[in-house]
Amino acid sequence: MMDILENARLLQLPDWWVCAGFVRSKIWDTLHGFEERTPLPDIDVIYYDGSNLHEEVEKHWEAKLRNLNPHVPWSVKNEARMHTINNLAPYTSSVDAISKFPETATALGLSLDEYGKVILTAPHGIADVINVVLRATPHFNNNPNLLPIYEKRMAQKNWQATWKQLQVSAT
Template sequence: MIHNEEDVIRLISEDEWMMDILRSSQFLNLPDWWVCAGFVRSKIWDVLHEFDERTPLPDIDVIYFDPSNVDEKIEKSYENILMLNHPTIPWSVKNQARMHTVNNDCPYLSSTEAIAKFPETATALGVKLDEGKIVLTAPHGVQDVVNFNVRPTPYFCETEVRLEYYRQRVYKKNWKSVWQKVEVLQNE
């Protein structure tokens, strides 16, 4: 079973495909890097639903924080490097030092701050390798994801515009069609 952060780390450490993705991402040697969002969330939900096969991911999100070079072209070059090792993986590399402009937000101070501002608590997760060990960041904890609860992060509860974006996003994602135990919650 999966109950806490240690269980999530163990789960990932036992998945050779995920470890290979983490090692490939680490190879880029990016500052404040994480593989995040659905990469972590989907694994947890797949295991808790006792799926025999991994649910396909629309992308593998690799984020990092480098205010010294916010040119989007560099992100594409990192994606191309990752594609050399894993040409079938839909890589998405984003420098969080520039993403505040895309999100019409104040500048982020780190990748973890950016993850904390993801729309759902169950998706606000990231993992990386540090000296060979898995590190997990979960700014809002792991209780929502392990209990199948999808709810807006505090940041997305701050304004009606953000809350509406959250509602539209979870409607389009339709996670319950894949993972039947998921419960989508509104602002509570």
């Protein structure tokens, strides 16, 4: 995990985080006693740069990360433009975007400070991820238009097949 964080830091992106399943799955794997990490479909690196909203820039950063570490399925997104995907109000920062992820247990991010120490952001706390509970974030729970997205995601991901202790909460 430190190699991935170091790779991301080398890009020197503004307000960057490695987030979502990268953090959540490691915690759940550990709590389930898995000796090997559950494979991830991608490693989410996010940043916030309101001065350049072109998707091509994100692809440029992904290519740089692939050159650094070609065995990682990198996904880079500028959260200054990602609100448009679900037709939401603009995010104010990467942490604001993380707070609006679908699930509280996924709304987590890691970064490195200037001294190389790990920083955790957890806008909804860590209780749900530690207790292996999956529930919608307040942003999704309070928006009737977004709840179907959350429900469809839960069915598609089928995380309970991998992490047997997982409890899915309706709210």
